[in-house]
Amino acid sequence: MLDVWKKTQRNNERPRMLGRNDKILYKLLLLITIISASFVILIAVFITLRGILPFITDNSGLGSVDLWNFFTDTVWLRGQTFVSTAYGAGFLILNTLYIVFLSLLISFPISVFTAVFIAKIAPEKLAYLMRTAVEMMASIPSIVYGLVGAGVVLPIIYNTARSLGTHSSGGNSTLAVVIVLAFMSIPTITAVSEVSIRNVDENLEKASLALGASNIQTQFKVVLIAAKSGIFAGVILAVGRALGEATAVSLVAGNSRSGPNFGLFDITSTITSTMLQGLKETQGIDYDIRFSLGVLLMVVIVITNVLLNLVKRKVGKLHG
Amino acid sequence: MGKPQKVKDIFMKTITYLGSGFSLLFLTITMIFIFSNGFGLISFGLFTGDYHAKYYAGRPASVECEGCEVTDELKGYYSSVYGIALYDDFDRAGNVVIKVSYVHENSPLLNMLDTNNPNQSISLKVDDVVTRVAFFDQPSALTRNGASMMIQSMDQSTEIRELTFSTLGGGIRGSLITTLYLIGMSLALALPIGILTAIYFSEFAPVNRLTNLLRSFIETLTGVPSIIYGLLGITLFIPITVRLNLSQGANLFAGAMTMAVILLPVVIRTTEETLKSIPNSYRHASLALGANYTQTVKKVVLPNALPGIMTATFLAVGRIIGESAALIFVLGTAVKDTVRVNESSTTLAVHIWTVMTDEPSNIELASSIAFIILIIVLILNIGVKYMSYLINKKLRGVV
Amino acid sequence: DGFDSSQRPSVYTRDTTSGTRDGFMKGIGFGDAAANDSLLVDGFATRDNNAIMQAMTIDEYGIGYISLASLNDTVKGVNFNGVEPTVENVINDTYDLKRPFMYMLRANDDWESQEIKEIAHAFIAFLHSIDGGDIINDQGAVALPSNYTWESVRDTHPICQGDNSALTLRFGGSDSIQRIAEALSAEFSPRCGNVVTENDHTGSGDAFRRTQGDQKDQVVGKHIGYASRPFRGDELNTPDDTRGQLAWDAIVVIIHKDNPVDSLTAEQIKRIYSGEYETWEDVIE
């Protein structure tokens, strides 16, 4: 159940002349479509409006949150909740990007190797099995990934840390988040990569084989190269999801209140996990600040996306 | 082929095997973990039971238990004075409890005065949880001291002042019902809007800037993390429901609206893809017969899109069942036994979140719920496969 | 694998908003650190008891603290100044690392209905009864002594004889008291016409804030709020008859079961938390 936009060929033929009945239907459909499309705007507007409140109001006498401090500080909140407005999310940005980058380091090779295996190397039955497995993985809800992370990954990390002579807070750590996110990303990248690997012109493969390259050489030196822009699209998709994943992350992060936390065995926190932290209030500065984090998250996602797409275009240049 | 190359090939090949082995291993671990931890709690009672236990307090009318000596091995400890056996166990939340394993047919505890409703009588049943036994002449027997101590105290005493007990609790009926409500309500919103939007794009939309803009807006929705949808629910949908006097805070209406927005891109995309796979020749034939567009859409396009719409429904249900972050904000995290659409409650996925963030976290119950979710997701997956098989079959011309 | 006492103790603490932390720091004579992380050695600050408990089940070199109510035998509770952390020792006032559990009602003229007010007062009567005390004790806190049963006072609360299932009694305040509060609510409900109870615990500060303070009339307003520390400052500017203590809670220093340490003094604990002791060896000597 993986969603990948398949860009299907658009119908070329469009009605030019509509009957009277048709015009009513047309207008109704257009209206509904505009409603569907407007949600993006609503999200942007409503969340931004609420998200900037802590910065521009005096928060019922506490004073406004300092924007510069919010972007740069390394402590989530200096002072007491509901008493202070010294919020800082700078370390959360770093933590989030760092974690997603590390998780990609794990998921990318595994996914690409799995995709090559499924598309080109595995015998038919095994490929079918693997494809089903990947589909299964893709359809596991993220909260279940979090649960498995908490139940399986945490103890392993704890023991590993101990045998390495360091400490970890019950396994809650950067590494745990990285592993959970990596596993969540694998099905996405694998599925997209597999499709683009299979779509590689089979003539390229033949050309390579005819040059005396072995099958494996062909897969890794030609097919993967030809499929790289598709694989990259999968990576972009996965990064977007990893950046926005919340519940699974917060179950294994340990939720540090300050950072940045670069140590693999240190507890950590991300933008999203902080949004979920101690979520018991329904109003007040400690609640509103979550909207600011939401805006921050969207900004981080958009910027990362734009950058990755730029890289993708650069990388994809060779495809002519 | 040179020797070193051959070695390299085998090496690379092995790596691809390892890569997929790794993926497979993870899936296996997940399944084993969920099933082994979750299976223990799976029972009929889990699905039908209340999450919050029901509490009772009663006083036995007499102390006599005639012929209450038993010789059979009973689970736990037996009081021949009162004719009940108790044992130490854990409830579904992993807390220590004392449970009833046996009640003799002559036990005075079968006929107790309900101390909360003085004119009624209540009785203790097997599997009930005894929380406390209070006496007139000695300190109360508490759960924390264990079943053996409790039996001991009971046997020592001549009269019980009050015996408090409860049902087991920890059932997920409320969350199950919320999930079903949410599925029904969000589909009722998302399917019509999504399908109509898909029809607009595939059948009517002119090729122009506006169409592209609308389309890219909807595509963008796919990339929005669900936690952000949660924020949207708080700032937009909850206030709407409050303004309409439907509710006072987090509620299922707002949850369904939020969920519907999350589902929109899935529904639109899946439906539109099916609509596009319907051959244009059908549309042409219909138009050439003097049918107008409305008729063509209604009679030719939509019936053929049915498997696609079913696919969209399955995908949507899967998404609803798995959603957690958004619903934590919009629906709340309080587990309810009586579900009201104008109040907060939890779905199965949020229930996992709730018990995992409780003190102490309850991996067993969380795994049981995850087990249920995985089974449903598996069934939905099969449904999706079957639908795509139907679509293929239909377009290949065998109905 | 034995305990390696040359290891550094890994220090766990609740975050600065926690009532348990407040009680603990003051109890070990390190009150300055109640709201200031920088005075503590590098360690882990967490938002909940549970995380500390869990950590201590696996972190052999860890040290943390929880309320006695949460103690179970997966971890080791350390003697404080030589006194074992038990209910008995709290009652006989030999165990010093403890704090009071308090409650606060809405002001007398500030109830949405007479029924709710009566039910709330019935609840207070219940929690002070022997039956209420049993529940508190069962949860590991130490109830104040009582000499009446609920049954004997029930008739003075006629509201409880009717059907109250349409009414909701809202509790809030300290999350350290949450388990006790929930148990009390659950047992109270059938005793008072099945009144609906709602426990939403967010921290001791909210006991006052949401019953008589600035948030009392917002959606988060509560009927009864709990605090896991003495009321102070503004909170004391409330009518005396709207406040009370329901129990004592002992705070227990916990360590891993394999840790050979059995007893610690306030001074030793403070030195561990301030970082003066660098290894467990320093402590054991």
Add this chain to the structure above:
Amino acid sequence: MRKENVFKIEKLTVYYGASSALQNVDIDIPEKSITALIGPSGCGKSTFLRTLNRMNDLIPECRITGNVLLDNENCYKNGYDIIGLRKRVGMVFQKPNPFPMTIYDNVAYGPRCQGVKNKEQIKKIVIEALEQAALYDEVKDRLETSALALSGGQQQRLCIARALAMKPEVLLMDEPTSALDPIATLKIENLIEKLKEDYSIVIVTHSMQQAARISDYTAFFYMGELIEYGKTDQLFSVPKHKQTEDYITGRFG
């Protein structure tokens, strides 16, 4: 006896975007006869056919100038009732395209869309149309089975029946037999010859033999122009233009 004309086409030019696919075509289509359109691939036959029932409206970049008169009324004038036009001018496509419904529903589709509700009436129309399309006997026992289970030739006749159920005046056919085997083709050809008693038929075909066999009039298009138009026997025996002669003798195309 020269018959009346159903269609009078004057100075018809059809553009796809900037390039034209038909230039300045003047032609009259006689009623109750078969008019065949022949010419090499891409010469504009289908384009011409589509202008007659305005199916070209579906192609956004398609534009026309000139007049297409049906009963002396220009089909392209503003506010013209396109739906009505398509009811009067039925169409059969190259590839049989029955709807994925039962045989019965396929034929009943048109009348139902027109708003006919009466079941008896619809049944009468369906049976009549199937009989006219020489299909009734073959399918009468399976009217409620899927139309997609029919053979290609049967499907094409079903499409014809579907068009006939609308009781059109004109029937446009774009290479109706090119996807069929010879036996099915023969059946359709016989059917078409029978149908001309009641309908005016315009048929595009790539087969010279077919045009010669069944049509009364033949129009030869080349590169978007109508090169020659006349009685079929005359055009095939004494073509007036060199290009026509070359084409019908198979020297190019």
Add this chain to the structure above:
Amino acid sequence: MRKENVFKIEKLTVYYGASSALQNVDIDIPEKSITALIGPSGCGKSTFLRTLNRMNDLIPECRITGNVLLDNENCYKNGYDIIGLRKRVGMVFQKPNPFPMTIYDNVAYGPRCQGVKNKEQIKKIVIEALEQAALYDEVKDRLETSALALSGGQQQRLCIARALAMKPEVLLMDEPTSALDPIATLKIENLIEKLKEDYSIVIVTHSMQQAARISDYTAFFYMGELIEYGKTDQLFSVPKHKQTEDYITGRFG
């Protein structure tokens, strides 16, 4: 002077599943000459070509009987080094299929796969191959740009260069110019004629003119059988078989 043979094919029969695409073909391919394979579509030319470098191994249902001897060694014997065979027998396909890499990397691909690491050496090979393929002058300033940006004709020459970089003995070409315009075709034909000085070339073509223009020997296949094989000028001027004559005069096919 009759040249040596690189390939000796004996009783070659190729099956796809149950049906055979080539039957009992006996043919010798002379070295340093151009051998053209002609015949109507589906007669088995491509099939034959693929058996020479065992590219047919890629088609699971393909089976062969008979012998294909390269240097008197049967390429189909057990344990034969297929990779080595493909290095010795290069292949150029109908549609130009450069890899999506730089021009340089395309040509360097083969040697690199063979394990050549030395940069200088690779550079020498690349330049030499590009020069042999008459492409070097056109691309020498853009060796590091994408091969996909080249024109079709250039791409095809790049594919030839890529094959030449392996220094093969035989070059197989399956309709190498059919996707190209006349000018590009001419360039490739000239190139092929030049290449025969160093390589044995087998080329499939649909163009009789091309076969006649460039090949030394021509084999005419029909329905999976080798009908006639001989010097090109002889085969085109005095074909021994009626079928050959019919085909080369364009009377069928």
